[in-house]
Amino acid sequence: MPEPTTATTTATATAATTGTGANATTGATIELENLTKRYPGSSDPAVDSVNMEINAGELVVFVGPSGCGKSTTLKMINRLIEPTGGRIRIGGEDVTDMDPVKLRRKIGYAIQASGLFPHMTVAQNIALVPRMVGWPKARINARVEEMLDLVGLDPGEFHGRYPRQLSGGQQQRVGVARALAADPPVLLMDEPFGAVDPITRDHLQDELIRLQHELHKTIVFVTHDFDEAIKLGDRIAVLREQSHIAQFDTPEAILTNPADDFVSGFVGAGAALKRLNLSRVRDVEITDYPTVTVDDPLQEIFNKLRSSGTNEILLLDRRGRPYKWLRRGDLMRAKGSLARAGTLVHDTVTRDATLRDALEAVLIDNAGRVVVTGRRGEYTGVVDMETLMNSVHELLEADRLDAIEHQHELEETRAAQTHHAQEGVDGAAGAGGEAKA
């Protein structure tokens, strides 16, 4: 029976090519041009002429108060809500008049409380879109396993479960897996983590960041939680009522230079502290410290400490991991053995830790410094209060300059828009001006 064999081989071959890695579809650009939604019976549009360009592979967060139209704007991208004006282009292609059902199959969609269908198993839920676009069965099965794996759920265990047998966080993971199953270039997420507890939300956010590092989709993410926006967004669009863009910039720029009172109100207190979450230890200067290992003879440690000119020396264990801080006094009292001398290194940070974590560690440490370690816990350097302060000041200054520049651009486009809008009422405005004069 040659036929089934061939079928299986081709199927596995296709499955392999769509597998993790090179061939997966990466993001497409999204352009919104004068996108408007006007509901019948209300004088003001719900969404008023949104212009936005989202780069391929970028994660853009729409953030704003409830009722500002951020969700409506998102839903116009996959035309769950039909725009009443303007154009939408995805990957350069105008999709404003395309068959919405076909369009949506090319756009992943994840919503609050997962939106999983309770009467279908996890596997059936994930397989929905691939089935609709007509993938062969073997490829779908392989893809379901792959997606579960991708979102960190054991395929064997979760495959046949029903949504109600999962925790909120697990449901949300499956929701993301379903949205990504057919490998769409664009992913829309409408407050996906709004209904889970804070700890789970934190995990899910980390997972999303990791996923995005692997997949490079274009993601539009809606939230009302500014901290979530800062954590996830490559760029953040702060929206006010009618989806007017108050500021559209990197999180760094928004934190250091909010465009107006509305944005700074939204940023909330502690912007500088929040900014520290956005930079990693690897972004700042790491100073080198004199080190010795536990195998070094005592005399050599003495010599090194004296020649270094510092008051302290770091003792590393046999694998190069930080072990103890030794002061001059400790060595005096050591009497030939280091077993009891010095203070143990309690806290270390990795190069990937945020500056906020580093600051926390520095503040707790009685000498105001923290050891930075590499991937296997080996010593790579030290960060202390002074370097941290200097680096942060430099970062903030750079952010501020960037933000001012972006602000100018935004103001220019806005001025052009306002001008455009006022052209119709030119006469009235002129009359008003004359009266004043």
Add this chain to the structure above:
Amino acid sequence: MSFWEYLSSRHQQLLADAYQHASAVFQCMVVATVIGVVVGVATYRSEWGGNLATTTTATLLTIPSLAMIGLLIPIVGLGVPPTVIALTLYGLLPIVRNSIVGLRGVDPSLVDAATGIGMSRLARLLRVELPLAWPPILTGIRVSTQMLMGIAAIAAYASGPGLGNEIFRGIASLGSKNALNQVLAGTLGIIVLALLFDAAYVLIGRLTIPRGIRA
């Protein structure tokens, strides 16, 4: 003649009647289910449409069954046709109402999700909305069946099929020695049938309601 002697002497006749009774109810239920669900699907989206459908079917149910069959005889004649029409009409209300309630009760965020991942309207209805509304619809079908079991007895008035004949024969010959036995046999037969159908529905529910939404 005691009741048991009556049963054993007439069991062939009784079984034939019971079979006809069950078959009439079953067939009318199939028709009523199809019509009821279609009406439900057609009307659940609009406020007044759904209300109209519910009110109409509810009004139908208030017509006394004897009167309904009596009114149908001049139009469609005696026998099976008035029985089928009357039973189907009576069976509609619980199904229509539960279909509408069930379909309207589907979580709007799931409908949104279904549309959002690219399901067409038909796919959404068949793969998400109807399966989720199925448990209440099945309950409606069950209630309808119980009701039709009793109403079907009236069909004998129009010389229709079923265990009603037994009851009517008994009532007609009240005072004769078998009158009570006949009424009793007919009534008990209907109760037994109703219980059997109900058991069947429990089984159908087990088989057709997915584990994920079973209560």
